Amino acid sequence: MNIWLIMLIGGLITFGMRFSLIYLFGKFEIPETLRRALHYVPPAVLSAIIVPELLYQGGKFSVTLDNTRLLAGIVAAIVAWYSKNTLLTILAGMVALVLLQLL
Amino acid sequence: MHEARKKFWDGVRAEFPLLIGVFPFGMIYGALALNAGLSALASQMMSSIVFAGSAQFVTAQLVKDAAPGLVIILTIAVVNLRHMLYSASLAPYLKDLSLKWKFLLSYLLTDEAYAPTILKYEADGVNKTSHWFLLGAGFSLWFIWQTSTALGVFLGAAIPESMPLDFALPLTFIAMVVPALKNRAMVAAALSAGVVALLAYALPFKLGLILAAFAGIIVGTVMEGKK
Structure with a gap:
């Protein structure tokens, strides 16, 4: 599918969600279960991207010390946990990856 | 009108601390989208068409992984579902506005515009000019998001190929997930x-x-x- 079409449909859906309940005020309430489920969307979607990204190296499953991206990812996760700082986390992960690749 | 202008700038001021955090984020997005294989124009336009940070990062990642369009669209929808909560939460405060205003403010309703606005409305209630506060918060964020994306796209083109820049995407996601x-x-x-x-x-x-x-x-x- 063309990237412009993807962006257009993705943008319309995003706008639709932002507009939905402002428009439907008083006519529709978000069910409690959905409300609760929405909290888990970011960790679920992002972990589903992160984990294979770190554990598959060139399409092959790899949990060894040769997997530099996995090690750098662990460094980044530790920095993220303690600093809660996005830029610092990215910087730490990138530096770790570059250094590990030099080893 | 004077009152409206004051509310607008109150919104910008309340948004200001968030803008400082968003600026580098927009630059990173611009550089990474370009690195993921999107054209400079598409990278830039995504910031105004989709206008949702995490969904844009995820889209860049999926484009890089050559995911099919339908999967990307479904993922954008899931990632942005939370905006329905913001929409529901602000709805009572915006119910008397014209459809034109509701359209405009919905387009600008990001995480970062929602946060200071709901605090303001819950604390002070709303009157005839309160929507200008959300416009100030939302528009200033929009403006910074567009300019920081442009700067990121511009600088991203200068980053050497040998840098493993694609790794910055999963790192960005780690930075979002781990503290949560x-x-x-x-x-x-x-x-x-x-x-x-x-x-x-x-x-x-x-x-x-x-x-x-x-x-x-x-x-x-x-x-x-x-x-």
């Missing part, structure tokens, strides 16, 4: 999504991602219900 893992339900959601993503990795069309996301959301929701 504050209770058992969140950890369970993240772990189960990760495990399912590994098990379903071989599925075609990146369907494993969608499956894993739903697994994580369900596990988290059920865990919370059990507390």
Whole structure:
């Protein structure tokens, strides 16, 4: 599918969600279960991207010390946990990856 | 009119601390989208067409992984579902506005515009000019997001190919997820999504991602219900 079409449909859906309940005020309430489920969307979607990204190296499953991206990812996760700082986390992960690749 | 202008600038001022955090984020997005294989124009336009940070990062990642369009669209929808909560929460304060205003303010309704606005409305209530506050917060964020994207796209083109810049995408996601893992339900959601993503990795069309996301959301929701 063309990237412009993807962006257009993705943008319309995003706008639709932002507009939905402002428009439907008083006519529709978000069910409690959905409300609760929405909290888990970011960790679920992002972990589903992160984990294979770190554990598959060139399409092959790899949990060894040769997997530099996995090690750098662990460094980044530790920095993220303690600093809660996005830029610092990215910087730490990138530096770790570059250094590990030099080893 | 004077009152409206004052409210607008109040909104900009309340947004200001958030703008400082958003600026580098927009630059990173611009550089990474370009690196993921989007054209400079598409990278830039996504910031105004989709105008949602995390969805744009995820889209860049999926474009890089050559995921099918339908999977990307479904993922954008899931990632942006939370905006319905903001829409529901602001709806009573915006109910008397014209449709034109509702359109404009809905377009500008991001996480960062929502946060200061709901605090303001809950504390002070609303009157005839309150919507200008949301316009000030929302528009200033929009403006910074467009300019920081442009700067990122511009600088991204100068970063040498040898830099493993694509790794910055998963790192950005790590920075978003890890600090949020504050209770058992969140950890369970993240772990189960990760495990399912590994098990379903071989599925075609990146369907494993969608499956894993739903697994994580369900596990988290059920865990919370059990507390």
